[in-house]
Amino acid sequence: MKFKKIFYLFVVLIFLTACKKDESHEIKFSTGEVYKFESLSVEVIADEEKMTTREIFSSKDNEEKLGEIINLLGNCKVVDQGYSYASIPDYESLLINFHKKDGEDAIYMYDSERDRDTNKFHYTFYGKLGNQESPTLLSDKDLISEIKYIIDK
Numbered sequence: 001m002k003f004k005k006i007f008y009l010f011v012v013l014i015f016l017t018a019c020k021k022d023e024s025h026e027i028k029f030s031t032g033e034v035y036k037f038e039s040l041s042v043e044v045i046a047d048e049e050k051m052t053t054r055e056i057f058s059s060k061d062n063e064e065k066l067g068e069i070i071n072l073l074g075n076c077k078v079v080d081q082g083y084s085y086a087s088i089p090d091y092e093s094l095l096i097n098f099h100k101k102d103g104e105d106a107i108y109m110y111d112s113e114r115d116r117d118t119n120k121f122h123y124t125f126y127g128k129l130g131n132q133e134s135p136t137l138l139s140d141k142d143l144i145s146e147i148k149y150i151i152d153k
Helices: 002-018 063-074 143-152
Strands: 025-028 034-037 039-047 052-058 077-079 094-100 103-109 121-126 136-139
Touching: 025 063, 034 094, 039 063, 063 143, 094 143, 103 143
Parallel strands: none
Antiparallel strands: 025 034, 039 052, 039 094, 077 136, 094 103, 103 121, 121 136
């Protein structure tokens, strides 16, 4: 009888382990690329001289806000890094860090000004996205302001 109970508990434990909830999230960009990650954090520049950052948002226990941020990012168009330009982060910049099992990637959002040539906002993705290394994300919306608004709600 005791062996039956232990065996039953063992089977239940295996079943619960197999049914473990998938903790990953994904962004489907407007150009078709899909990016998967486990969690996300948003940082601002705390000190421009020392280039230190301060976290203002973590996706842990913030599923609703995370969903809104994912939807905003999904509207971006992924283009090659030829569209990016050198910029230095400042107090207005946002850094979005994606945490994955095999490391971290990031989006640097330097400023809230439209590019004169494309009339879009340019953001730099640091990491591999689709078949591109460190592509540029183009958006019709000022994502810095939009994401700050979502976080402050």
